[in-house]
Amino acid sequence: MSTISRWLFEPMPLGRVAVFRTIVYLFIPVDVLITTPWVVDHKDTPRSLYMPLVVGDLLHHPAPTYGLVVTVMTALLICSVLAATGRHPRVLGTAVFLLYAEWMLIAMSYGKVDHDRFAFLVALAVLPTVGRARYGDRNRSDAAGWALRVTQIAVVCTYFLASWAKFRFGGLDWLNGATLARAVLRRGTIFADWTLDVRLVLIAMQYVIVAFELSSPVVLFVRSDRVRYLIVAGFYLFHLMTFAAITIVFLPHLVAMLAFLPLERIRPLRFLQRHLPGLARAPALAGRQSRE
Amino acid sequence: MTAWGRAARLVMTVLAAIALLAGTAVGDDAHFPFGPFRMFSTTDRIDAPVNSTRVEAIDVSGRRFVLTDELSGLRRAEIEGHAAAFRQDPSLLRDVAEAYSRRHPDKPPLTQVTVVVRRYALRGGVPTGDYEDTVQMTWRRR
Numbered sequence: 001m002s003t004i005s006r007w008l009f010e011p012m013p014l015g016r017v018a019v020f021r022t023i024v025y026l027f028i029p030v031d032v033l034i035t036t037p038w039v040v041d042h043k044d045t046p047r048s049l050y051m052p053l054v055v056g057d058l059l060h061h062p063a064p065t066y067g068l069v070v071t072v073m074t075a076l077l078i079c080s081v082l083a084a085t086g087r088h089p090r091v092l093g094t095a096v097f098l099l100y101a102e103w104m105l106i107a108m109s110y111g112k113v114d115h116d117r118f119a120f121l122v123a124l125a126v127l128p129t130v131g132r133a134r135y136g137d138r139n140r141s142d143a144a145g146w147a148l149r150v151t152q153i154a155v156v157c158t159y160f161l162a163s164w165a166k167f168r169f170g171g172l173d174w175l176n177g178a179t180l181a182r183a184v185l186r187r188g189t190i191f192a193d194w195t196l197d198v199r200l201v202l203i204a205m206q207y208v209i210v211a212f213e214l215s216s217p218v219v220l221f222v223r224s225d226r227v228r229y230l231i232v233a234g235f236y237l238f239h240l241m242t243f244a245a246i247t248i249v250f251l252p253h254l255v256a257m258l259a260f261l262p263l264e265r266i267r268p269l270r271f272l273q274r275h276l277p278g279l280a281r282a283p284a285l286a287g288r289q290s291r292e
Numbered sequence: 293m294t295a296w297g298r299a300a301r302l303v304m305t306v307l308a309a310i311a312l313l314a315g316t317a318v319g320d321d322a323h324f325p326f327g328p329f330r331m332f333s334t335t336d337r338i339d340a341p342v343n344s345t346r347v348e349a350i351d352v353s354g355r356r357f358v359l360t361d362e363l364s365g366l367r368r369a370e371i372e373g374h375a376a377a378f379r380q381d382p383s384l385l386r387d388v389a390e391a392y393s394r395r396h397p398d399k400p401p402l403t404q405v406t407v408v409v410r411r412y413a414l415r416g417g418v419p420t421g422d423y424e425d426t427v428q429m430t431w432r433r434r
Binding site: 041042051053054055116118162169170173177196 | 297
């Protein structure tokens with residue numbers, strides 16, 4: 001037990017949480033306004049088309065109304081930008097988590113559920129538990145370690161359990177089936193269409209995908225930083241190739257995956273100071289820099 | 293971190309893991325966020341036809357057009373997710389027309405909404421060019 005506990009709470013730099021938090025919270029306006037703009041469209045959807053999730057039923061959640069959708073969106077945008085500053089991390093972080101959870105309930109309760117943001121939701125849930133964290137702070141804390149570790153675990157679960165789902169729903173036949181071929185047929189780009197003439201490539205890719213998903217937990221246990229970063233680079237490359245081939249990308253998942261990287265090396269305030277000297281003289285920023 | 297803080301985090305971690313494993317083993321999409329990660333998880337025969345769902349509408353001026361995601365505010369996959377509900381009660385399509393009117397109050401209202409499934413025939417995984425349209429259900433304003 002103590003080995004698992006040591007691993008789960010392995011101290012990590014607070015500066016990593018500070019940068020990770022800023023990126024995660026700033027991604028929310030991008031997500032809401034640009035990359036998943038259809039969520040807000042549910043403000044116009046009549047209540048009869050509401051298909052509640054189990055969690056919606058448990059909470060006795062009524063069908064979302066126009067007012068609810070617009071209010072949640074506005075509050076979420078404001079809170080996420082404020083939370084990105086790193087101030088009041090517990091209060092603002094909790095508010096963002098609750099608002100985003102409600103936003104997801106609005107998104108997924110109309111007949112289609114997406115699978116691209118489990119790790120992102122985990123990150124939002126655990127970030128408020130870390131408390132104060134400053135950019136560039138190399139001090140390690142077990143609270144920061146736990147938050148980053150469970151986000152990493154959630155990333156790996158998204159891969160590993162996807163293979164489980166393939167075997168559960170598609171069976172072992174999935175490996176030799178035509179799932180990729182049909183995905184390319186439906187959504188293939190110029191980078192992928194040639195594979196339809198070389199069917200073996202697509203079958204081989206299916207084996208590669210399952211091998212990659214089932215072996216993904218390795219990234220949680222490698223001791224060498226360098227090897228870990230290489231594996232994570234491989235994960236990003238996989239998503240880049242998927243996007244090039246069939247224009248599907250799990251953006252929130254990719255944001256959560258930053259939890260593997262040495263983000264503490266990024267020091268946004270120092271960067272601003274160096275490149276925008278005028279800005280650095282602003283009293284609010286100057287005050288923060290001296291503490292950085 | 294206090295002993296209590298550590299214990300609480302440990303308990304949360306274990307509970308979330310149990311929920312996610314249970315969702316993966318026996319759950320479905322309704323158990324979001326703990327449902328199975330079932331993207332691209334079904335096995336298809338290479339020659340099984342590819343289905344493509346669309347919604348067609350006619351407004352009071354007689355104009356016939358495809359009710360796109362943007363026009364109805366419902367994604368194609370959400371229309372497909374409602375297929376069983378529509379089959380049971382085609383009058384639900386009236387609410388799709390209602391969604392269109394709410395989003396486009398300046399446009400003429402709809403008198404008919406139809407869900408059409410186009411099945412593209414494949415041979416050896418390559419589209420043969422043949423397809424067949426099937427009207428799944430229709431609602432007409434009386």
